[in-house]
Amino acid sequence: MPRDRDEEGRARSARPRDGLGRPLPYGTEGVPRAPEGVTRTPAQTLAEAQRLLDEGMPFHAHEVFEDAWKTGPAEERDLWQGLAQLAVGLTHAARGNARGGARLLRRGADRITAPSPASQGLSYGLDVDGLARWARGLADRTEGEDRVPDASVEAPRLRPE
Incomplete structure (x- = not known):
């Protein structure tokens, strides 16, 4: 079967996906996907990501x-990669891959809290310490269980309210 490709010939899956990103059969209605390669401001990135987390779509x-990590400045890469790891860790935990989810949650927590001169002042109002506590706590709780029952219930708050 030929692979789905974008206009530049890069492999892109056009299969519909469910809220946890699992591929569905062609012709099935999935959830709308976020377009790839969008350049957003940090505030727009955080607002859109929070909306998706709240809707159970980590x-x-x-x-x-x-x-954000691919289109933003290099000095912000660790922050955005760490946040992506938290989201995909929650995804794996909700899909039933508790061990992989826990590993990603801990890796993301370590990345967003790692001190580096380049990352100082790049928190954009994030509760970095709270997110790291949430991630490590969820990793500890889910490691021995089958799965997170509801990703929207477990979703973190990116910024304090």
Whole structure:
């Protein structure tokens, strides 16, 4: 079967996906996907990712964070990659891959809290310490269980309200 490709010939899956990013059969109605390669401001990135997390779609929030690390300045890469790892860690935990989810949650927590001269002042109002506590706590809780029952219930708050 030929692979789906974009206008530049890069492989892109056109299959519909569910809220956790799992591929569905062609012809099935999936959830709308976030367009790839979108350049957003940090505030727009955080607002869109929070909306997706609140709706139980952490895989799609991961894609929004991925856009931020790919289109943003190099000094912000660790922050956005760490946030993407938190979102995809929640995705794996909700899909039933508790061990992989826990590993990604811890890796993301370590990345967003790692001190580096380039990352100082790049928090954009994020509760970085709270997110790291949330991620490590969820990793500890889910590691021995089958799955997170509802990703929207477990979704973190990116910024304090």
